[in-house]
Amino acid sequence: MSPELSRRSLLLGGGALVAGATLAAAGAAAAIDQATPEPTGRRLSAAGRTQAGVARPATPQRNALHAVFAVPDTSRLQRDLAALGSAILALLDGPSQTPNPTLPDGPGDLTVHVGLGPRPLRAIDPSLPGATPMPSFARDDAIAADRRDGDLLVALASSDAGALRPALDHLLQAVPTLVPLWAEHGFRAAGEGTVARNPLGYLDGIIVPEGQDELDENVWITSGPLAGATVCVLRRLRLDRRAFTALDVPARDGVIGRHADGRPLSGGGPRTQVDLQAKTPEGEYLVPARAHARAAHPSFTGSALMLRRGYAFDRGPDPTSGVDDAGLLFVCFARDLDAFVRTQLRLDEVDDLMTYATATASGSFLVLPGFSRTRPLGSPLFT
Template sequence: MRRRSVLLGLGGLVTGAVAGGVGWGAATGWATAPVTGGKPSTEDPKLPRVEAAGRQQAGIRRPDTPQSHGRLLALDLPSTDLGWLAALGDLILDIVDGSHPDAATILPDGAGDLSITVGLGPRVIASVDPALPGAEELPDFKNDGAIPDSRRGGDVLLAAYCSDPTALRPVLDLVAAAVPGATKRWDQRGFRAPSEGTIVRNPLGFLDGVVVPRGDAEFDENVWIPDGPLAQGTVCVIRRLRLDVNAFHARSRGEQEAVFGRRAGDGAPLSGGGPRDQVDLRAKTPEGEYLVPANAHARAAHPSFTGSELMLRRGYTFDDGDVDGVADTGLLFVCFQRSLRTFTATQQRLDEVDALSQFVTPTGSATFVILPGFDRDRPLGAALVALHG
């Protein structure tokens, strides 16, 4: 089977193991560079600077291993005017390269591996052309009815990722102030366990972010919008998923693995083989029972049922304490794909049959188009602004 045929589930709750691949910078020429200023050591190989300029925006495929902390901020706009985008792009470049006059104050140790990503919501995209990717709102899925309006949607997404969590608030506050008339809709911080590439354990203790596009061809096929004013952009879906960790951990290890369809320790499929092997949906016990249960997450989300493509997942854990005595903790699921259908087809299938859903409560939902990359000569959102007139 081709890799695009092995998508195994909703935004990061899938399991598995690391697959190899050439780093994106080496493959495309938009390589990262060492930090050039600030403290500590500018030669620290663990914190390569993430260049803001490129064919695509940073914070999606760059860096290969997502930073350990993130903040996502959604804004509402008073109008659909886009004349501020070019100045916003220049501001981001100034912050990351240290030339902004406030850089020494908000980033006293330098930008490190900071990346800042900008997206636009469906209302704004539809005002330009309702036929563009990303002009469609997310539908309501099962159990979405309890999501408050204050945690839905938004006109602008600003996402900052960094190994230094103290940088996130001042950086995004500065960037948000450059969006004229904007008001905050929702704001969410998240963190990741130590990881390699996109692989990380989710709050339920299972490996996450394994089956994702790898290499230029798969990113072109599954992630980047191929043409038009949004070419080299991508459609982002964000879901705030509260997880009932206590209830899940109260189950036996065997029951937990049956929910996912994979082993907890190494992520190998219950159908047999190693961590890198595909799930065999036809494998049965001598008694005729499926080795991967009928309602296991891996089976429920398999593309043979959904007809969907691969999505790039860069999920984060959130923990916002207790709300009315209930732990408000879970997965801040973030995925990227060139068509919204990749996500919606998968989620609609999961709504029908997925053992994992009994432990998941959606508490936030949004979609944005992440604009194409930019640089000093190619302003942020230039093609879209030209079409908008």
């Protein structure tokens, strides 16, 4: 099947899902007087070939909590990961009739995935994907040391923002030795699939791998003991909205390479890929030479296409600088760390959007293969 066909059928499938969701919402409104409200979102299995929350659900839940920890004692890692995995299964995949004091309304579409940072990976095997930390990118020197390259990521996502912190706190009881480094509560604008408006007012996540074939090609490690794993990069980017919105609209569009409704400056509809070669008769690129859509295009680096599922954050003014501590927690998944590293190095050289972004936390994590009651979380690392 050609990528075109698979993409088209997937888009059609997505449309059907949206229609279904709308109907379900109408049903929920009609049932509002019921004593127990229905949990939001469809329940997802935590067990599987891959961990939940990376590619399923296809439309990311609106809320997420990304929590990053130090692992003081890596010799306990196999036990700790197994305990964490068991706790996740018990919390999310338990019988729905069982009373659940952590999530009284049930888990809904809550997902949890777990990844390991470079230091513990090196301790297990320096040749593991993600065992080498990312290089320092432009202006990364300003990131505090305890907000770089953490050891362990627990990423939770749910339609119900109120479910995230109780679930995390509950899961951490299984791994009491973890030391919290930083965490970010994020929210997504309304959207379909991975496409949602970012804090600068532009649509993000338009060109991502879709469907099993594209995910297998670009996102999942597909062979060996780590089959079903993927490499996640988190970049907490404070965005200077004031400076960006001080530009007039055509200048903003030029920084991004698309209009606010998603249409590329090279023409077409909101889901059209940018045409990198399109020029005016005078020889100027229609998508400007330093536009983000051009700079981040994977063809220039020969990289895998990253699955991007970022979340906005907003913590109000920074107490010391007074600058709004708001922006985007960039979240991507790819089959190797190089896909992000090569792209970010390129962005540092040729992307005008970087002018408006300041990284305030950063990390890379090997999101472990999927797990189940018979295949403990992390077990493929230790075989």
